[in-house]
Amino acid sequence: MxxxxxxxxxxxxxxxxxxxxxxxxxxxxxxxxxxxxxxxxxxxxxxxxxxxxxxxxxxxxxxxxxxxxxxxxxxxxxxxxxxxxxxxxxxxxxxxxxxxxxxxxxxxxxxxxxxxxxxxxxxxxxxxxxxxxxxxxxxxxxxxxxxxxxxxNNPLLPAYSATIEEHPIEEHDQEWIALEEGIYEIGHDSSDFCYDNELGRHKVYLHPFAISNKLITNNEYLDFISAGGYAKFNLWHAEGWDWVLTHKVVAPQYWHNIDGEWYYYSFGGLQKVDLNAPVTHISYFEAFAFAQWKGCRLPTEFEWEAAQNYFPWGKRWEWTESAYLPYPNYQKAEGALGEYNGKFMVNQKVLRGGSVATPTKHTRPSYRNFFQTDLRWQFTGLRLVK
Incomplete structure (x- = not known):
């Protein structure tokens, strides 16, 4: 450079x-x-x-x-x-x-x-x-x-801005994209900027799988709620079930049931849930339970990266089934900047893609975000694999 x-x-x-x-x-x-x-x-x-x-x-x-x-x-x-x-x-x-x-x-x-x-x-x-x-x-x-x-979380739920397109609709029809078993290359592969946690480009073996070309919508997630998904312990990890019971979770963050109708808080203030928009502000626990309810699962981060050319992404950070771990031959920087990523490679799940809050010129197919399993204040969503 x-x-x-x-x-x-x-x-x-x-x-x-x-x-x-x-x-x-x-x-x-x-x-x-x-x-x-x-x-x-x-x-x-x-x-x-x-x-x-x-x-x-x-x-x-x-x-x-x-x-x-x-x-x-x-x-x-x-x-x-x-x-x-x-x-x-x-x-x-x-x-x-x-x-x-x-x-x-x-x-x-x-x-x-x-x-x-x-x-x-x-x-x-x-x-x-x-x-x-x-x-x-x-x-x-x-x-x-x-x-x-x-x-x-202000009791008045004040609006921030009406100009942010917070709930973009995916207009294309839902399809399952099938990928064959085989060896795939994972990790950053150009001279453009990336973080150290994207390096150590390496090969992984993937079994055959099919991944949805659409994110799960609010309408689909509302079906999960209506079917009693938050009350069925068998859909949840033990830690996730404890989290549901302890925090009395019944819906995604920012959702409010008012007179029998679902609303959510958005940057533009309180509004009715847009059923066609991708669901957001859900934890890994919720994403996993929903996938279980649908008889599917979440993609691994390697499946996601191998398939990312076949669907649009960047509207929601997407939970994966992968733990946040170093790639082969990972090297962290010397000194203070060595604390940037490596020290957090424990007890977290990988998120892929980006979101409506991600600034321009920042994300890429190999970008690895990461959060604890119970967190949901980011614009987190999910797509399914079967």
Missing amino acids: ILTDSLLDFFLETRKQTEDICTPLEIEDYVVQPVVDVSPPKWHLGHTTWFFEEFILKPYAEDYQIFDEDFSFVFNSYYETVGKRVVRSDRGNLSRPSVQKVYDYRYYVTSAMKILFSENQNQELLDLLEIGIHHEKQHQELLLTDIKYILG
Whole structure:
């Protein structure tokens, strides 16, 4: 890679997109943290800025002056190598620094980055810039879904924006795409950007299978609810059944039964469930139970990648039956950036595809997302295999 105007433009475009996501917010929305998994918007704005300051400006920019000595403690996420940090559950207690100071921080760091990249074309630095851009894009997706959780748990259920196409309809007819048994190549296979967890391209043997070319819709999922799917223990893993009983789960997240009709909270506010849209905000537990009810199963991530040319994807993160594990010959980076992916390869399931919250120029067929089995605040859905 060489430094070009387009790479710097990509950086500046990404910085602006993050701030555009926050434009509809009221100032009070920036600091709310309803649950530990959700970070306040102000924290996302600061953390994505700290990433560039910590990993690029401090080691590479001559005579760089740190904006605020406390910000590494405030905006470090999980990098043990870097030092102490605010406990994740306490991010919502950060009434200070102010929102304005965080925006000042963003301007300060972005300006310093522009100066640095006008003078330096070191290859290692350019690689870090690309990682930083995509790191911020990951946080754009988290920022959107965290904002939805924050507003969707406000008793008034306020609207965020009416312009996001949150419930896209798949117009094509449902078909089963059959793939033959054989050996398939899995993993990233180009010089374009990818994360280290996509590398170690390797061969896998797959038995014959058929995969649906459509995601499961709200209408199909409503049939599962109506058939008593949440009350049939035999459809669920033991841990999933405990989760249903403990949390009294009866429907996807954001669904509300009002006078016998199903509504859900969307970015545009409370509205009737669109029966033709793909179901979303379901946990792995729910995806597995639904597949059991249909006499099918979820695809492995390898089946999904082998078949992804045969169906449209990117509207929902799709649960797979694969544990999040390293590929053969996986190598994590030295230093703090080595904590980016490898340390999370335990007790999680792989998600494939992307979602309506995924920013442009970010996802690809080999992209591996990952979450714990009970989480559902992301735009998670499913397609079936038989």
